[in-house]
Amino acid sequence: MRKKVIISFLIKTIEVCKVSQTVSKKDVLHIATLARLKFDDEQAERFTNDLNNILGYIDKLNELNTDNIEPTSHALDIYTVTRPDKAEASLSNEDAIRNAPQSENGMFRVPKVIE
Amino acid sequence: MLGKTLKELSEALNKKEFSSAELTQFYLDRIRKYDDDICAFNYINENVINQAKAVDEKRAKGDTLPVYAGIPMALKDLIIQKDMPATCSSKILEGFVPPFQGTAAQLLEDAGFLCLGKLSMDEFAMGSSNETAYRKKTRNPWDTSRVPGGSSGGSAASVAAGLTTFALGSDTGGSIRQPASLCGITGLKPTYGRVSRFGLIAFASSLDQIGPMTSNISDNAAILSVIGKYDKKDSTSLNVAQEDYTKYLTGDVKGMKIGVPKEYFAEGIASDVRECVNNAIKAYEGMGCEIVEISMPHTEYAVATYYIIATAEASSNLGRYDGIRFGFRAEADNLKEMFYESRSQGFGDEVKRRIMLGTYVLSAGYYDAYYIKAQKVRTLIKQDFVNAFEKVDAIICPTSPTTAFKAGEKMSDPLQMYLSDINTISLNLYGGCGLSMPCGFGADGMPVGVQLLGKYFDEGRLYNLAYAFEQQAKLPVMPEKLK
Numbered sequence: 001m002r003k004k005v006i007i008s009f010l011i012k013t014i015e016v017c018k019v020s021q022t023v024s025k026k027d028v029l030h031i032a033t034l035a036r037l038k039f040d041d042e043q044a045e046r047f048t049n050d051l052n053n054i055l056g057y058i059d060k061l062n063e064l065n066t067d068n069i070e071p072t073s074h075a076l077d078i079y080t081v082t083r084p085d086k087a088e089a090s091l092s093n094e095d096a097i098r099n100a101p102q103s104e105n106g107m108f109r110v111p112k113v114i115e
Numbered sequence: 116m117l118g119k120t121l122k123e124l125s126e127a128l129n130k131k132e133f134s135s136a137e138l139t140q141f142y143l144d145r146i147r148k149y150d151d152d153i154c155a156f157n158y159i160n161e162n163v164i165n166q167a168k169a170v171d172e173k174r175a176k177g178d179t180l181p182v183y184a185g186i187p188m189a190l191k192d193l194i195i196q197k198d199m200p201a202t203c204s205s206k207i208l209e210g211f212v213p214p215f216q217g218t219a220a221q222l223l224e225d226a227g228f229l230c231l232g233k234l235s236m237d238e239f240a241m242g243s244s245n246e247t248a249y250r251k252k253t254r255n256p257w258d259t260s261r262v263p264g265g266s267s268g269g270s271a272a273s274v275a276a277g278l279t280t281f282a283l284g285s286d287t288g289g290s291i292r293q294p295a296s297l298c299g300i301t302g303l304k305p306t307y308g309r310v311s312r313f314g315l316i317a318f319a320s321s322l323d324q325i326g327p328m329t330s331n332i333s334d335n336a337a338i339l340s341v342i343g344k345y346d347k348k349d350s351t352s353l354n355v356a357q358e359d360y361t362k363y364l365t366g367d368v369k370g371m372k373i374g375v376p377k378e379y380f381a382e383g384i385a386s387d388v389r390e391c392v393n394n395a396i397k398a399y400e401g402m403g404c405e406i407v408e409i410s411m412p413h414t415e416y417a418v419a420t421y422y423i424i425a426t427a428e429a430s431s432n433l434g435r436y437d438g439i440r441f442g443f444r445a446e447a448d449n450l451k452e453m454f455y456e457s458r459s460q461g462f463g464d465e466v467k468r469r470i471m472l473g474t475y476v477l478s479a480g481y482y483d484a485y486y487i488k489a490q491k492v493r494t495l496i497k498q499d500f501v502n503a504f505e506k507v508d509a510i511i512c513p514t515s516p517t518t519a520f521k522a523g524e525k526m527s528d529p530l531q532m533y534l535s536d537i538n539t540i541s542l543n544l545y546g547g548c549g550l551s552m553p554c555g556f557g558a559d560g561m562p563v564g565v566q567l568l569g570k571y572f573d574e575g576r577l578y579n580l581a582y583a584f585e586q587q588a589k590l591p592v593m594p595e596k597l598k
Contacts, residue, residue, distance in 0.1 A: 071493070
């Protein structure tokens with residue numbers, strides 16, 4: 001009896017480890033919401049599989065100890081570029097809305113925001 | 116007209132051996148004849164012939180013209196040319212006609228070039244085979260059952276097939292060099308900050324760079340001399356003096372030190388590719404270069420690092436496609452639903468995969484474990500290059516592990532596709548310059564490319580090394596059947 005409990009505990013622990021290392025279908029649907037993407041069941045299944053494969057490969061980075069390494073966000077040194085606060089020529093209203101799927105009176109028209 | 120360098124074309128036009136209209140018509144005819152099979156062009160500028168005639172009229176009147184006046188070229192479909200569609204080969208940008216001019220296109224226009232049209236690519240430059248394109252899936256001119264590489268596949272194929280004099284591409288993780296290698300042409304990724312990104316539709320902003328794709332080294336150097344210019348409209352453009360890179364092409368490379376990194380010749384490199392590249396190394400030795408074995412120990416982590424950093428940046432950059440201001444909009448009852456539908460119907464699978472991965476590595480609880488970790492490993496990869504360039508002037512290695520693969524072969528396995536960029540990706544993380552040029556043919560008769568990597572703003576040296584090899588190797592640059 002005791003043995004059985006221990007085994008089931010071990011299985012559970014393994015499952016928890018597995019889940020913490022990879023993404024579940026539920027995670028994928030959550031990320032999709034953050035990215036404003038929609039997936040049907042088949043797609044969610046496929047993306048879960050793809051992401052787990054890629055993340056499995058990416059885990060390779062944990063072989064490296066990076067404790068005392070500074071992160072690089074940009075290859076070359078760059079500096080904040082400023083200019084005098086003076087208005088310069090920019091797109092005309094007509095040009096700015098020229099590509100809008102829908103526009104009205106020089107503005108972008110969107111579907112209803114508030115129900 | 117085929118096989119002439121840009122300098123020769125410019126001279127021929129000045130001597131009135133042929134007119135700009137004739138030259139432009141020649142390329143339009145070739146596009147009509149061959150592009151049904153090659154599928155390189157997303158858009159053909161029908162007006163270009165009138166622009167060419169206008170140049171001819173000015174020339175006849177004796178007006179002073181820019182050096183490349185009336186020579187046609189083409190652009191990858193993420194480089195903005197004012198009033199010409201820019202789709203990134205994506206459904207989400209169908210119908211978008213930029214109301215502003217990009218800097219690279221403007222500089223080419225100032226130099227006199229005319230734009231033949233826009234070239235197909237992997238959707239949003241995400242892919243290594245041109246197969247993620249929404250419409251035109253470009254094929255390799257040497258064998259149309261094979262891919263041209265990617266993401267600048269349309270650019271590489273159009274140059275290899277002689278459908279344009281040259282093309283511009285863009286390189287985020289190898290997207291100029293890998294297709295150049297697979298199509299047997301020359302492609303250069305300039306140092307980050309050399310060419311303005313204003314008017315380059317963003318994929319991964321800390322890695323993206325525009326570069327020339329040409330059929331010879333001298334053209335490549337000539338084009339970078341035109342577009343490699345500081346631009347205040349791009350805050351990451353570096354204020355470094357514009358150069359005439361053709362001045363470096365002496366062919367004298369005696370005493371130069373070339374590093375051979377063992378990690379770039381790892382297991383996955385095909386034996387025929389290895390053999391061709393080794394022959395190039397021997398050729399350099401014969402020209403008086405010193406060949407030095409070096410090690411870049413963090414190379415094996417580059418693909419993993421890249422797919423965190425590039426997707427993180429992409430997920431943020433692609434947030435702008437929301438169906439409101441430009442491009443595709445799906446009909447929906449409310450705003451939120453419109454976002455979901457426009458993006459889900461507008462993006463293809465590979466783009467969605469990368470947005471998902473990027474969103475995940477930036478999301479709460481994973482930011483440090485993935486994104487910061489990758490930025491730290493980026494430091495180590497960068498250090499490998501800094502250390503290498505203390506010992507050598509340039510690095511030589513294969514561009515792609517194999518020659519062009521068959522269409523469909525890697526589409527079902529994203530990770531396998533990512534690994535085809537294993538030899539090009541590190542350079543973007545470091546930010547230096549890199550060039551791929553043809554160095555022979557594989558067992559399957561397909562072109563093999565060799566890559567030269569250089570330190571920041573050392574394009575001149577790379578061009579001279581490449582030129583020395585080109586003059587000696589004299590390889591065919593175009594499939595016989597297309598001549």
